[in-house]
Amino acid sequence: MGMLVDGVWQNVGYDTKETKGHFKRAASQFRNWITANGEAGPTGSGGFKAEAGRYHLYVSLACPWAHRTLIFRKLKKLDDIVSVSVVDPLMAENGWEFKVGDGATGDHLYGARTLFEIYVKADPHYSGRVTVPVLWDKKTGTIVNNESAEIIRMFNSAFDGLTDSNTDFYPDALRADIDALNAIVYDTVNNGVYKAGFATTQEAYEENVVKIFETLDMLDERLGKSRYLFGDRLTEADWRLFTTLARFDAVYVGHFKCNIRRIEDYKNLSGYLRDLYQTPGVKETVNLRHIKEHYYRSHRTINPTGVIPVGPALDLDRLHGRAKLAAAA
Numbered sequence: 001m002g003m004l005v006d007g008v009w010q011n012v013g014y015d016t017k018e019t020k021g022h023f024k025r026a027a028s029q030f031r032n033w034i035t036a037n038g039e040a041g042p043t044g045s046g047g048f049k050a051e052a053g054r055y056h057l058y059v060s061l062a063c064p065w066a067h068r069t070l071i072f073r074k075l076k077k078l079d080d081i082v083s084v085s086v087v088d089p090l091m092a093e094n095g096w097e098f099k100v101g102d103g104a105t106g107d108h109l110y111g112a113r114t115l116f117e118i119y120v121k122a123d124p125h126y127s128g129r130v131t132v133p134v135l136w137d138k139k140t141g142t143i144v145n146n147e148s149a150e151i152i153r154m155f156n157s158a159f160d161g162l163t164d165s166n167t168d169f170y171p172d173a174l175r176a177d178i179d180a181l182n183a184i185v186y187d188t189v190n191n192g193v194y195k196a197g198f199a200t201t202q203e204a205y206e207e208n209v210v211k212i213f214e215t216l217d218m219l220d221e222r223l224g225k226s227r228y229l230f231g232d233r234l235t236e237a238d239w240r241l242f243t244t245l246a247r248f249d250a251v252y253v254g255h256f257k258c259n260i261r262r263i264e265d266y267k268n269l270s271g272y273l274r275d276l277y278q279t280p281g282v283k284e285t286v287n288l289r290h291i292k293e294h295y296y297r298s299h300r301t302i303n304p305t306g307v308i309p310v311g312p313a314l315d316l317d318r319l320h321g322r323a324k325l326a327a328a329a
């Protein structure tokens, strides 16, 4: 684990001393938007028009944030429009590295050895964490955006003129409600598992682990009344929750000590997870080998031996029975 300081790689871990044992995630720094006509989006500068073949995604199959972007690429039919390189699952002293084989593709654009080289190409003086996903512009040779929440919003609509997909996962009428639910799920579930897992004091761990399950209990009840979080309509909020649920029993229960309950133990969340997993196109974005290998081997402060557990036996292909659920009013 490490980061770039003024364009130079430094191998330093997360410092939780100043935060009393709490893990704090840094904000992403590249915040431009691809738009249909190339005008600037909500943040950053313009010049990034939606064009076939122009953009590239750097992802890890292990990472829940990068996973969101792969799901949107698939569901919005962008496979032939936005290309992808997949990093090696192990994140060690050089951060994310490119290797070829077993699901990792190498860097298709520059043959780089590490992801930090890509960040330095975009900004020779970059200081900060070197994270996936990265949305890269081949035309201007820079990073458009490295914030998954924004990349999925671009994928949701910017390329609609180039595909025959007009599925809208962020419909106008639900935006405020989606944003409000996202904020809770981000803080207590998506990022909550990291806050519990990387806590270095008992207090910080307990505070965060309890919140995770308060939210999961609330969501389980909600999903007893409707098939998806917002009635019978799949939205961005479902996909943002999904990438954490898909890793939960395999990794977060053990590795991050989020073990009050498993997703399998929940009456509604368990079927909901399988329902989303079985949505056409989605299961091929889920790679549990990369997921387990990444977490258990990369975070040596919490798993010093790097040994990867064999279980749990999971079968996300089982029937989910959720199609019959009446949509919430």
Ligand SMILES: N[C@@H](CCC(=O)N[C@@H](CS)C(=O)NCC(=O)O)C(=O)O
Residues within 6 Å of the ligand: 001, 002, 027, 028, 062, 063, 064, 065, 066, 095, 129, 130, 131, 132, 133, 146, 147, 148, 149
């Ligand atoms: N807010 C970012 C977070 C991305 C992120 O933290 N990715 C992790 C992998 S799951 C990463 O690359 N971490 C490397 C590091 O922090 O050094 C997003 O959602 O895109």
